[in-house]
Amino acid sequence: MAESLLEVQGLKKYFPIKLGFLKSLTSEAPLVHAVDGVSFKIEAGEVFGLVGESGCGKTTTGRCILRLIEPTGGRIVYKGDDITNLPLEREMRRLRRSMQIIFQDPYESLNPRMSIYDIIAEPIRLQKITENTEETLEMVKRALEEMRMVPPDEYLYRFPHELSGGQRQRIAVARAFVLEPDFIVADEPTSMLDASIRGEVLKLILSLIEKTRCAFLYITHDFALARYTCDRIAVMYLGKIVEKGLTEEVIKNPAHPYTEALLAAVPVPDPTARRTEVVIKGEVPSPINPPPGCRFNTRCPYANERCIKEEPELVEVDKNHYVACYFPLI
Amino acid sequence: MLLEVRNLKMYYETLRGYVKAVDDIDFWVEKGEAVGLAGESACGKTSAMLAVLRLLPSNGVMMGGSVNLEGLDLLKISEDEFRDNIRWKKVSVIFQGAMNALHPTKKIGDQLSEPILLHEEVDKSEAWERVGKLLDLVGVGAERLERYPHELSGGLKQRSMIAMSLVCNPALVIADEPTTALDVITQAQVLKVIKDLRRKLNLSMILVSHDLSVIAETCDKVAIMYAGKIVEFGDISAVFTEPLHPYSEQLIAAFPSVLGEKRELTTIHGFPPDLLDPPSGCRFHPRCPYTKDCCRSGERKMIEVGVGHYTACDYKVGV
Numbered sequence: 001m002a003e004s005l006l007e008v009q010g011l012k013k014y015f016p017i018k019l020g021f022l023k024s025l026t027s028e029a030p031l032v033h034a035v036d037g038v039s040f041k042i043e044a045g046e047v048f049g050l051v052g053e054s055g056c057g058k059t060t061t062g063r064c065i066l067r068l069i070e071p072t073g074g075r076i077v078y079k080g081d082d083i084t085n086l087p088l089e090r091e092m093r094r095l096r097r098s099m100q101i102i103f104q105d106p107y108e109s110l111n112p113r114m115s116i117y118d119i120i121a122e123p124i125r126l127q128k129i130t131e132n133t134e135e136t137l138e139m140v141k142r143a144l145e146e147m148r149m150v151p152p153d154e155y156l157y158r159f160p161h162e163l164s165g166g167q168r169q170r171i172a173v174a175r176a177f178v179l180e181p182d183f184i185v186a187d188e189p190t191s192m193l194d195a196s197i198r199g200e201v202l203k204l205i206l207s208l209i210e211k212t213r214c215a216f217l218y219i220t221h222d223f224a225l226a227r228y229t230c231d232r233i234a235v236m237y238l239g240k241i242v243e244k245g246l247t248e249e250v251i252k253n254p255a256h257p258y259t260e261a262l263l264a265a266v267p268v269p270d271p272t273a274r275r276t277e278v279v280i281k282g283e284v285p286s287p288i289n290p291p292p293g294c295r296f297n298t299r300c301p302y303a304n305e306r307c308i309k310e311e312p313e314l315v316e317v318d319k320n321h322y323v324a325c326y327f328p329l330i
Numbered sequence: 331m332l333l334e335v336r337n338l339k340m341y342y343e344t345l346r347g348y349v350k351a352v353d354d355i356d357f358w359v360e361k362g363e364a365v366g367l368a369g370e371s372a373c374g375k376t377s378a379m380l381a382v383l384r385l386l387p388s389n390g391v392m393m394g395g396s397v398n399l400e401g402l403d404l405l406k407i408s409e410d411e412f413r414d415n416i417r418w419k420k421v422s423v424i425f426q427g428a429m430n431a432l433h434p435t436k437k438i439g440d441q442l443s444e445p446i447l448l449h450e451e452v453d454k455s456e457a458w459e460r461v462g463k464l465l466d467l468v469g470v471g472a473e474r475l476e477r478y479p480h481e482l483s484g485g486l487k488q489r490s491m492i493a494m495s496l497v498c499n500p501a502l503v504i505a506d507e508p509t510t511a512l513d514v515i516t517q518a519q520v521l522k523v524i525k526d527l528r529r530k531l532n533l534s535m536i537l538v539s540h541d542l543s544v545i546a547e548t549c550d551k552v553a554i555m556y557a558g559k560i561v562e563f564g565d566i567s568a569v570f571t572e573p574l575h576p577y578s579e580q581l582i583a584a585f586p587s588v589l590g591e592k593r594e595l596t597t598i599h600g601f602p603p604d605l606l607d608p609p610s611g612c613r614f615h616p617r618c619p620y621t622k623d624c625c626r627s628g629e630r631k632m633i634e635v636g637v638g639h640y641t642a643c644d645y646k647v648g649v
Contacts (some may be wrong), residue, residue, distance in 0.1 A: 053513040164601050194370040194540065195584040199597035221514060224543075224586035228595055251588055265518035267543035269585035271566045279518050283483050 004041035011074035036239035045213040049230030057239040062185040100176040104188040106168035110160040143174040166197035245321035255323040338395035340381040351377040353558040364535040366545030369555035422495040426507040432479040439475035464493040485516035557613040564639035574641035
């Protein structure tokens with residue numbers, strides 16, 4: 001098999017907690033284990049979803065891959081090159097042409113003092129793609145047309161505050177796609193949007209992915225929405241991937257008890273649906289001192305002594321379906 | 331009938347004119363019933379509840395209508411009477427982002443017993459005891475009376491707020507997006523508490539939410555709002571299985587599900603109108619795929635189609 005576009009191996013990110021002055025003299029800063037050994041591959045043209053609750057490390061993973069924050073350990077291999085330690089200023093900046101990000105909140109990710117034209121033209125300018133302003137203008141217009149912001153002339157010299165939330169997010173998407181990147185991280189790109197608008201933005205994103213064969217890391221807390229966007233998904237819990245596989249496969253036959261509980265907790269827009277009630281108790285433990293063994297053992301209905309002593313590895317339980325559990329449900 | 335809202339109109343006064351946030355809506359809640367008020371952001375669902383609760387912001391203006399609670403028109407009585415006899419005792423509210431509505435430097439027990447001490451002639455120990463029982467009921471536990479909000483997780487804070495809404499045994503509880511800021515599993519836990527309470531206390535509720543899935547799981551009836559108007563109102567399974575208004579039909583289809591076969595997600599073209607100057611006729615007509623000439627003008631009235639199933643659109647009626 002040819003090598004993947006992006007390969008993440010054992011990615012780790014620990015954040016030190018700031019201590020007071022006196023405490024810092026006597027003791028070492030405790031660490032938040034935000035991401036603790038995450039591995040996956042994404043192929044060109046594939047949409048890979050990271051699903052999990054807040055604080056599970058999904059956003060940190062996305063940002064580490066783009067080196068927006070520096071990983072503590074592990075390797076990031078992009079198009080066959082290890083980019084984990086590339087110098088940020090020179091080489092990493094060049095790579096950013098093909099690696100982009102879409103943020104969650106279009107009310108904060110667009111500079112309110114820049115016009116739509118300036119916002120979308122900024123990456124083109126920084127990467128010195130075009131020779132003159134006419135070419136830049138042409139690219140910006142095309143990007144707007146791709147996002148069905150037509151006629152583009154009507155939007156070019158407007159400012160973000162003149163647009164609705166859905167339109168703003170489309171500008172953010174246009175900015176990410178304007179350089180035709182090969183890899184995009186999208187961190188909850190539709191969670192701030194209303195239901196009626198969300199679908200349209202997602203469809204536009206999916207059609208652009210198909211057209212540009214871009215690899216897409218889709219970070220979300222919404223399992224139901226992930227079903228409509230992702231080819232494969234990985235479920236994260238406390239900094240680890242607990243299950244990974246084809247989206248439909250994971251949703252229809254969850255193998256990890258956490259995935260099962262998470263799926264059972266997702267509300268369903270059908271009042272007649274009869275559902276099994278698997279509401280797990282308690283809350284996510286602190287990532288400062290994650291529980292030993294399997295991290296889910298404190299809440300798992302099936303846990304026994306082995307789960308407290310040893311940590312399960314991700315193993316293949318079915319074709320392309322991986323789970324980190326000693327007692328998988330399939 | 332416990333609560334009957336008729337022709338309720340509430341506008342916001344701005345320099346550019348009136349924002350018609352709630353424009354002539356009708357709905358009602360029977361005793362023991364949970365009614366969901368659904369709609370997208372800025373459709374007026376929270377404004378409608380603020381009008382019922384008489385908690386209008388300074389530029390909110392009541393333009394008419396009536397709110398009957400057990401036969402008493404809440405819009406006609408004086409502010410003092412409303413405060414003394416209605417708020418907390420008859421109608422209480424759980425606000426959006428309620429986890430942050432708790433006072434950070436007061437103990438849970440002190441905050442939750444405040445409405446009892448203000449409204450009833452009881453001493454502190456009795457009030458605390460009652461609050462403790464409610465905390466047990468919502469799964470927070472009476473031992474947390476002495477805790478401060480920062481010692482509790484988001485889910486526990488939200489459950490404490492639910493307990494607080496019940497301290498004076500109100501006839502009606504209004505919950506505005508009670509689970510919106512919570513994680514999926516915490517949300518499921520809180521929704522389970524709400525469902526259990528409804529069964530145990532025969533609680534009457536209005537649940538305001540943008541999330542139709544949450545309403546589908548908790549309510550008996552649903553009213554769907556668009557641009558300041560209720561477009562459809564009826565029994566939850568009737569509305570979800572056979573929506574009669576194009577907007578509700580498309581909104582329901584825009585919600586993905588983890589159950590069943592994967593189907594196309596619907597999107598509604600365009601975006602909601604500016605309520606300073608809403609479209610004439612049916613407010614949904616610029617986005618509606620079935621628009622006919624008659625949709626562009628005139629007033630839309632709710633018509634009863636099935637038993638207790640009302641819609642403001644006749645495109646499916648008689649077909």
